[in-house]
Amino acid sequence: MTTDLPFSQACENNKAPILEVLRDAFESTARVLEVGTGTGQHAVHFARALPHLQWQPSDHPDAAHLSRLRLEQAGLPNLLPILNLDVGASPWPITGFDGAFSANTAHIMAWPEVEQMFQGIGNRLTLNGAFCLYGPFSYQGSFTSDSNRQFDQHLRARAPQMGIRDLDDLNQLARAEGLLLESDVAMPANNRLLVFRSTGTGG
Ligand SMILES: C[S@@+](CC[C@H](N)C(=O)[O-])C[C@H]1O[C@@H](n2cnc3c(N)ncnc32)[C@H](O)[C@@H]1O
Numbered sequence: 001m002t003t004d005l006p007f008s009q010a011c012e013n014n015k016a017p018i019l020e021v022l023r024d025a026f027e028s029t030a031r032v033l034e035v036g037t038g039t040g041q042h043a044v045h046f047a048r049a050l051p052h053l054q055w056q057p058s059d060h061p062d063a064a065h066l067s068r069l070r071l072e073q074a075g076l077p078n079l080l081p082i083l084n085l086d087v088g089a090s091p092w093p094i095t096g097f098d099g100a101f102s103a104n105t106a107h108i109m110a111w112p113e114v115e116q117m118f119q120g121i122g123n124r125l126t127l128n129g130a131f132c133l134y135g136p137f138s139y140q141g142s143f144t145s146d147s148n149r150q151f152d153q154h155l156r157a158r159a160p161q162m163g164i165r166d167l168d169d170l171n172q173l174a175r176a177e178g179l180l181l182e183s184d185v186a187m188p189a190n191n192r193l194l195v196f197r198s199t200g201t202g203g
Contacts, residue, residue, distance in 0.1 A: 003069065005039065005040075005073075006038075006067070007039060008039050010104075010189075011038070011039060011103075013189070014103075014188060014191065015046075017188055018042070018103070018132075018134055018187065019045065019046060019049055019050075021185050021195065022046060025099070026099045026132075029099035029129070030052075030099075031056065031096070031097045031099065032056065032098075032100065032101055033056050033058060033094060033097040033099070033121070034055065034056065034057045034058060034100075034101045034102065035058055035087060035101075035105060035117055036104070037057035038063070038066060039067055039070065040066070040068075040070040040082070041070070042101075042103055043055055043071060043079060044074040046101070047078050047079035048074070048079075051078055055078060056080045056083060056097065057071060058082065058083040058085035058094070059084070060084075060085070060086045061084040061086060064083075064084050067082050087113050088112070088113055095124060096124060098128075098129040099125075099129055099130055099131075099132075100125055102131075102134070103133075103134040104135045105133075105135070106137075106170065107155055107162060107164045108162055110162070111161070114165060115173055118173040118176075118179070119177055119202075121177070122176075122177025122178055122198070123177070123202045124202075125179070125198040127199070127200035128198060128200075129198045130196065131179055131195070131196040131197075132194070133193070133194045134191060134193045134194075136151060136164050136190060137164060137192050138166045138167070140166070140167075140168060141166060143164070144190050145190040147190060148164060148190050151164065167184070167194070178200060178201035178202035179199070179202065180196060180199055181194060181195070181196055182195045182197045
């Protein structure tokens with residue numbers, strides 16, 4: 001019997017361009033924490049392509065079931081089972097990691113949760129570790145496309161706490177956690193991949 005796994009077409013479309021950036025950002029990384037794993041398609045793809053590192057997927061306890069079967073079926077030695085992690089939980093159920101990744105989470109989380117994500121990662125990421133954050137972002141209040149503006153309106157109509165985040169606000173959060181923006185890479189469909197590097201002064 002086959003089971004249909006939860007599936008995201010967007011993940012299929014963006015996993016290759018994201019991987020090209022992760023290859024450099026995580027070149028000498030041993031252990032990556034992924035926040036908000038969703039269907040697990042990114043986790044499987046990146047763990048398979050980057051066998052030198054261990055990939056730790058995680059998600060909010062209400063969503064962790066979405067990826068469980070796909071992660072198990074992948075059978076990859078460097079891909080760990082899904083970890084229950086609500087970024088608002090204290091303490092986080094994980095301590096050290098030298099890389100972090102999160103895709104399409106900052107516009108779904110409420111702003112205080114975005115702050116908690118940066119705090120939790122900034123406090124635990126080892127010196128020179130990279131935090132790679134993928135998604136749509138605005139720049140000094142301006143959207144990079146009409147489709148992103150419409151997406152932001154759609155999100156805020158669905159739930160007022162959601163919305164596309166501005167790079168200036170994220171950067172301010174990041175700096176407070178000892179994370180410096182190293183690169184901001186254009187991705188397909190008007191998305192970006194932000195790479196922050198830890199200066200080891202978080203928390
Ligand atoms: C739009 S989905 C993105 C999933 C996947 N990363 C992707 O790119 O397809 C947003 C993800 O953020 C997670 N999320 C939302 N609030 C969270 C929280 N407080 N702590 C951890 N994860 C959270 C959701 O459970 C979901 O997996």
